[in-house]
Amino acid sequence: MTPVVEEGAARRAAPRHPIAPVVAAACLVVAGGYLLWEALPRTDARGPFLSGPHLAPLVVFALAYLVQQLRPHWSARRAEPITAADTVPDTEAVPDTEAVPDTEAAPHSGAEATEQPQSEPGDDARGLRDWLRPMLLLGALVAYILLLEVLGFILASGLLVVGAARILGSRKLRRDLVVAAVLALSVYLCFTRLLDIRLPEGVLPL
Amino acid sequence: MSAIGDLVQGFGTVLSPVNLLYAAIGVTLGTFVGVLPGIGPALTIALLLPVTYSLNDPIGTFIMFAGIYYGAMYGGSTTSILLNTPGESASVATAIEGYRMAQQGRARPALATAAIGSFVAAVISTLLLAFIAEPVATLALSFRAADYFALTLLAMITVTALVGRSLVRGMLSLFFGLFLGLIGLDMLTAQARYDFGVPELLSGVDIVVIIVGLFAVGETLYVASRLRHLPATVAPLGTKSSRTFAWLSRQDWSRSWRPWLRGTAIGFPFGALPSGGADIPTFLSYTVERRLARQRAAFGNGAIEGVAGPEAANNAAFSGVLVPLLTLGIPTSSTAAVMLAAFQIFNLQPGPLLFEKSGDLVWALIASLFIGNVLLLALNLPLISVWVKVLQIPRPVLYAGILLFASLGVYGVSGSVVEVLIAYGIGVIGFFMRHLDFPIAPVVLGAILGPMMEVQFRRALLLADNDPTVFISRPLTVTLLSLAVLALVVPHLPRLVARPRGRRAAPRLAFGEDD
Numbered sequence: 001m002t003p004v005v006e007e008g009a010a011r012r013a014a015p016r017h018p019i020a021p022v023v024a025a026a027c028l029v030v031a032g033g034y035l036l037w038e039a040l041p042r043t044d045a046r047g048p049f050l051s052g053p054h055l056a057p058l059v060v061f062a063l064a065y066l067v068q069q070l071r072p073h074w075s076a077r078r079a080e081p082i083t084a085a086d087t088v089p090d091t092e093a094v095p096d097t098e099a100v101p102d103t104e105a106a107p108h109s110g111a112e113a114t115e116q117p118q119s120e121p122g123d124d125a126r127g128l129r130d131w132l133r134p135m136l137l138l139g140a141l142v143a144y145i146l147l148l149e150v151l152g153f154i155l156a157s158g159l160l161v162v163g164a165a166r167i168l169g170s171r172k173l174r175r176d177l178v179v180a181a182v183l184a185l186s187v188y189l190c191f192t193r194l195l196d197i198r199l200p201e202g203v204l205p206l
Numbered sequence: 207m208s209a210i211g212d213l214v215q216g217f218g219t220v221l222s223p224v225n226l227l228y229a230a231i232g233v234t235l236g237t238f239v240g241v242l243p244g245i246g247p248a249l250t251i252a253l254l255l256p257v258t259y260s261l262n263d264p265i266g267t268f269i270m271f272a273g274i275y276y277g278a279m280y281g282g283s284t285t286s287i288l289l290n291t292p293g294e295s296a297s298v299a300t301a302i303e304g305y306r307m308a309q310q311g312r313a314r315p316a317l318a319t320a321a322i323g324s325f326v327a328a329v330i331s332t333l334l335l336a337f338i339a340e341p342v343a344t345l346a347l348s349f350r351a352a353d354y355f356a357l358t359l360l361a362m363i364t365v366t367a368l369v370g371r372s373l374v375r376g377m378l379s380l381f382f383g384l385f386l387g388l389i390g391l392d393m394l395t396a397q398a399r400y401d402f403g404v405p406e407l408l409s410g411v412d413i414v415v416i417i418v419g420l421f422a423v424g425e426t427l428y429v430a431s432r433l434r435h436l437p438a439t440v441a442p443l444g445t446k447s448s449r450t451f452a453w454l455s456r457q458d459w460s461r462s463w464r465p466w467l468r469g470t471a472i473g474f475p476f477g478a479l480p481s482g483g484a485d486i487p488t489f490l491s492y493t494v495e496r497r498l499a500r501q502r503a504a505f506g507n508g509a510i511e512g513v514a515g516p517e518a519a520n521n522a523a524f525s526g527v528l529v530p531l532l533t534l535g536i537p538t539s540s541t542a543a544v545m546l547a548a549f550q551i552f553n554l555q556p557g558p559l560l561f562e563k564s565g566d567l568v569w570a571l572i573a574s575l576f577i578g579n580v581l582l583l584a585l586n587l588p589l590i591s592v593w594v595k596v597l598q599i600p601r602p603v604l605y606a607g608i609l610l611f612a613s614l615g616v617y618g619v620s621g622s623v624v625e626v627l628i629a630y631g632i633g634v635i636g637f638f639m640r641h642l643d644f645p646i647a648p649v650v651l652g653a654i655l656g657p658m659m660e661v662q663f664r665r666a667l668l669l670a671d672n673d674p675t676v677f678i679s680r681p682l683t684v685t686l687l688s689l690a691v692l693a694l695v696v697p698h699l700p701r702l703v704a705r706p707r708g709r710r711a712a713p714r715l716a717f718g719e720d721d
Contacts, residue, residue, distance in 0.1 A: 024642055028378065035385065134427040134637060138630065141423070141609060145626045148617070161606040169433055170602035179603050187614065197256060197618045
């Protein structure tokens with residue numbers, strides 16, 4: 001993805017807090033602006049219709065979202081995004097949203113909110129652990145894919161299953177090891193022998 | 207009627223031993239993966255796509271996919287009833303009453319009414335599909351590029367505007383999808399767009415990568431962030447009581463059959479129209495049943511009507527979705543988008559010409575929908591204890607396995623590590639989207655419909671010498687475009703009506719949560 005969004009993802013890694021949507025909105029505006037800027041020089045080359053239509057709305061709606069975050073009660077009326085965004089600088093965002101916490105769920109939750117989005121932040125330590133797990137998991141995934149072609153499918157997959165299960169709260173190492181071994185081996189044999197899909201063999205002689 | 211003859215011929219194809227085996231494998235795999243909590247039909251098909259790569263028998267493969275398609279649905283309803291973890295938004299309505307019934311020890315009747323209702327709905331709606339599909343395809347032959355543009359636009363807007371609770375969020379998701387669709391070589395001029403210097407991006411982001419990223423990786427990261435909020439207990443099946451037929455007492459049968467038929471009547475048209483698949487009809491059916499129920503108080507406490515109706519609507523909508531997919535080549539739900547990918551693996555382009563070019567395949571597919579449902583009915587209820595075992599797989603192991611299969615799915619398709627990393631990146635974005643309550647389905651539809659829309663738009667302009675009035679010169683185009691505008695306005699009508707009367711702003715119409 002775009003470097004812009006990746007950077008934004010890192011910055012958003014904070015416990016759920018009224019500021020998170022604002023940061024997300026800022027990221028969207030930056031990403032939208034970047035995409036538009038990327039698209040502009042090409043527009044001249046290929047005529048005005050071609051890539052413009054997809055990108056301008058992206059920016060407009062990113063702005064609309066920002067506005068919605070800044071002025072929660074406006075979302076009921078679908079305010080004009082462009083005029084409003086010019087008048088409201090970014091710095092005002094924080095006090096505004098803090099006055100009305102959890103802004104985005106409130107105005108829109110219709111009559112049936114069948115699955116309540118998690119709104120209780122919990123204490124800080126727990127909240128932090130909530131964010132640690134996905135990050136660890138992502139790290140495990142990236143490590144897996146980098147090791148895949150080095151160690152081979154079976155070893156890497158076995159490690160992934162054990163590691164991911166552990167990150168996800170499993171404390172039964174022996175069970176995980178058995179599951180991982182069986183899963184990795186059977187998938188490997190199924191794919192390579194039955195389906196003729198090549199998987200990295202790696203260091204294990206098979 | 208030629209449809210009957212074609213259908214009989216289709217049955218002839220399907221009823222060979224090999225193809226029956228494909229169907230059986232399909233329904234078993236589909237149910238197995240569909241039962242796994244958190245996995246909806248779209249992801250099920252996406253994960254099982256690699257299985258098809260080595261098969262060079264398109265008919266057999268599509269028979270298997272028909273089985274997977276419905277198997278994932280049946281499996282999903284089992285999960286929502288027993289675990290209250292709907293795998294996709296279309297099962298949310300089922301979970302409301304179904305889980306209550308299960309808690310009261312009436313899991314068996316709930317599962318039975320869901321399965322039989324699904325069967326009834328699937329049979330009726332597949333018949334409708336068989337009779338409607340060819341006329342629609344003939345009609346679609348007269349569609350021009352401008353009409354296709356308007357149609358894809360309508361499909362995108364209805365899905366985004368009607369599903370989920372916030373239009374702005376839906377639109378942002380849609381635009382993210384449109385952006386993903388822009389990546390790669392431009393289809394008409396072969397210019398590279400947004401490739402960020404990565405050669406793998408030149409061929410575009412595959413829909414399988416997007417779906418695996420959003421639904422498997424994003425979902426698992428989301429689950430990891432809220433482990434302590436998850437329901438962990440599987441509701442007990444309850445005892446078998448005597449004096450029942452197929453687990454339903456006489457009273458259950460009499461309370462169920464009307465909701466089944468009503469659900470089918472609601473589900474099929476909504477599925478066939480570009481309205482985002484099964485989300486709207488299931489909630490509509492739930493609402494209708496609640497209004498019509500004699501014991502309205504029972505709703506919310508495990509009313510069997512509230513399971514029977516939505517489940518029937520769900521399955522009927524699933525057949526309905528095949529109408530635009532097969533006849534126009536336009537997918538209107540995430541699941542249909544993956545089905546389209548499956549078609550494209552075999553170089554088949556769904557659309558009006560599909561019936562002429564590969565009629566035998568289409569009719570075999572339709573016939574296999576019937577066969578698959580018969581197999582599922584036979585498979586689902588007697589084997590319920592097996593599916594309960596699947597539900598009891600410990601969560602950490604389950605999600606670790608999902609991550610493995612997700613990576614494998616992408617790697618198996620592409621053989622490229624970079625593609626897997628792209629899927630992970632999309633998964634991270636999907637995780638934040640879920641965390642901030644953005645709907646996911648518009649991303650998938652944007653990514654698949656966006657390029658289609660762009661090509662038709664530009665083709666229409668090229669054919670008309672860059673004259674923009676081509677989009678307002680044909681009545682059909684104008685009708686479709688105005689319907690799109692209408693879809694944007696309708697959800698806000700209650701509020702617009704309420705305001706002049708000085709009442710408190712009414713909530714926006716919303717149809718369920720998105721997955």
